[in-house]
Amino acid sequence: MKPLSPRERRLVAVGVLAGLVGLAWLGLVRPVLNGFEARDERRAAALARHERDQRLLASLPAVRATLAEQRRSGRLYRITAPDEAAAVEALKQRLVAELTQAGGTVSAAEAVRADVPPGWVSVRADATMTLTQLNASLRQIENDTPYVVVDYASIDAEQSIRTSRPGPLGVRLQISARHAVAPVR
Missing domain, CATH: 1.20.5 (Single alpha-helices involved in coiled-coils or other helix-helix interfaces)
Structure with missing residues (x-):
């Protein structure tokens, strides 16, 4: 190299x-x-x-x-009761009282167990009432405390259809509310 x-x-x-x-x-x-x-x-x-x-x-x-x-x-947003059964009964009495107070006739009221989340209670009632009475009862349910949720409302106007005149409605209403256990004293 x-x-x-x-x-x-x-x-x-x-x-x-x-x-x-x-x-x-x-x-x-x-x-x-x-x-x-x-x-x-x-x-x-x-x-x-x-x-x-x-x-x-x-x-x-x-x-x-x-x-x-x-x-x-x-x-304002929950029912306070010693147990769930008492909360269901209180909610049922409230629903029946408000439907009756508006002038409706309640034929059945029962607790709803299916599809209810934990910590909530739900009731359903069947009633016969006019549209004005239904509006009044819904307004009362909406404004009273504890506040509730209207889960389901069904209106049957079959009698009005048959007679072609305004008549009573078949109403099924389901409401729910949160439930809190009352402290034991």
């Missing part, structure tokens, strides 16, 4: 120098810079988490006030 000329030796030296600079970049400088970048990202995430936590802490009095208000008004 013939010796390299001075020009070729300079080119090889520059190439070796470029390789060493590249290796130094990949082996030393780049990991250090990546470490700075990763720590900067973690710091930014920690600052964002800190700001979020500070907002959460600042909202704590408002959350406590809302919770206290919900505890005070919670009785």
